[in-house]
Amino acid sequence: MRLLLEMRADAHRLPEVFRFSGKVETMATSFSVPQRILHWLMAALIIFNLLVTDAMEDYARVFFGGQTPTPEQVSAANIHAYVGITILVLAVIRLCLRVIQGVPPEPKEEPPFLSLVAKLSHWAFYVLFFVMPFAGIGAYYFGNKTAAFAHAGPMKMLMWGLIVAHVLGALVHQFYWKTDVVKRMTSGVR
Ligand code: HEM
Numbered sequence: 001m002r003l004l005l006e007m008r009a010d011a012h013r014l015p016e017v018f019r020f021s022g023k024v025e026t027m028a029t030s031f032s033v034p035q036r037i038l039h040w041l042m043a044a045l046i047i048f049n050l051l052v053t054d055a056m057e058d059y060a061r062v063f064f065g066g067q068t069p070t071p072e073q074v075s076a077a078n079i080h081a082y083v084g085i086t087i088l089v090l091a092v093i094r095l096c097l098r099v100i101q102g103v104p105p106e107p108k109e110e111p112p113f114l115s116l117v118a119k120l121s122h123w124a125f126y127v128l129f130f131v132m133p134f135a136g137i138g139a140y141y142f143g144n145k146t147a148a149f150a151h152a153g154p155m156k157m158l159m160w161g162l163i164v165a166h167v168l169g170a171l172v173h174q175f176y177w178k179t180d181v182v183k184r185m186t187s188g189v190r
């Protein structure tokens with residue numbers, strides 16, 4: 001099979017159209033609607049779990065202090081656990097969609113070094129989407145102190161750091177480079 005990616009002669013008019021092994025394919029200019037819905041739904045759930053932690057922290061203090069949490073404390077802590085497990089399930093679906101549907105190409109206004117940084121940070125997010133809930137499960141359901149430390153310390157810090165850098169990156173795209181990067185994750189680029 002010929003694996004040469006050859007541009008069409010009229011590519012200057014239709015830059016998104018490529019010929020791949022004789023088959024004409026259209027390169028996506030936006031994330032698909034399901035990918036966009038998952039992005040914002042997961043962002044909301046992650047922010048919730050990063051900010052609403054009191055009940056889970058109370059539970060952990062009692063449990064790791066060697067006492068038995070009350071049923072009320074368990075119910076309250078369960079909200080954090082169930083939201084976190086939902087994030088994990090959505091991450092599986094999102095990763096499958098990413099593999100099947102791909103992502104739009106990096107914008108040409110972005111310097112190559114920053115494109116690489118963006119790519120690495122997106123993959124770091126994906127690693128956290130899996131590792132963070134699993135560490136939480138290790139702490140909550142198996143009483144593992146190391147997992148609790150990793151979850152509530154380095155993983156939490158890394159998640160916050162990535163989110164701050166990510167939002168700054170989106171703002172730079174929107175207002176400095178004036179690209180349509182934010183549009184490809186919101187209304188879509190037409
Ligand atoms: C991506 C999803 C999740 C995020 C963003 C998240 C975030 C957090 C945050 C910010 C804290 C408080 C850390 C602190 O300042 O002390 C925390 C604590 C905790 N979370 Fe999660 N969590 C997630 C998923 C889960 C899951 C799925 C479980 C369990 C089923 C879980 C169990 C715990 C436990 C047991 C603690 C207390 C740890 C301790 O203080 O020792 N988390 N989580």
Ligand code: HEM
Nearest residue numbers: 042043046047098122125126163166167170181182184185
């Ligand atoms: C907890 C919060 C967030 C997380 C975990 C997150 C995560 C991600 C990830 C992993 C991607 C890569 C696309 C993919 O493979 O699915 C992405 C793309 C994107 N995010 Fe977020 N995001 C968050 C919040 C935000 C916010 C608040 C904004 C807006 C300011 C934003 C704007 C974007 C944009 C515009 C893209 C597309 C980038 C591109 O086209 O290369 N995100 N986000």
